[in-house]
Amino acid sequence: MIRKESGNLRYAYFFPMDDPETVLLIDMWKDQQSIDLHHASPMMKTIARLRERYDLHMRAERYVTDESGGPASDSAFLRL
Numbered sequence: 001m002i003r004k005e006s007g008n009l010r011y012a013y014f015f016p017m018d019d020p021e022t023v024l025l026i027d028m029w030k031d032q033q034s035i036d037l038h039h040a041s042p043m044m045k046t047i048a049r050l051r052e053r054y055d056l057h058m059r060a061e062r063y064v065t066d067e068s069g070g071p072a073s074d075s076a077f078l079r080l
Contacts, residue, residue, distance in 0.1 A: 002027070002043070007034020 003011045010028035029035045038044065051058070 002038065005034070005038055005041070007031065007037070 002008060007030040008027070009030060010026060012026050014024040014026070016022050016024070029038070050056070
């Protein structure tokens with residue numbers, strides 16, 4: 001299971017209520033090496049074959065955690 005892979009910090013699916021054709025996956029990894037190992041896994045090869053078989057499309061966006069915590073002005077909108 002991906003959540004148990006070395007370096008995985010988060011792996012969660014979200015389904016928009018108004019779009020049954022879309023799934024949002026948010027995954028977080030310790031470092032690039034962990035991502036590379038995940039992408040080289042047999043499971044990812046299976047997933048790639050399924051995407052081809054069912055003509056599934058995906059888009060990826062990469063975000064980097066702001067280690068500083070962000071600007072102080074954002075704190076009014078956050079409740080930690």
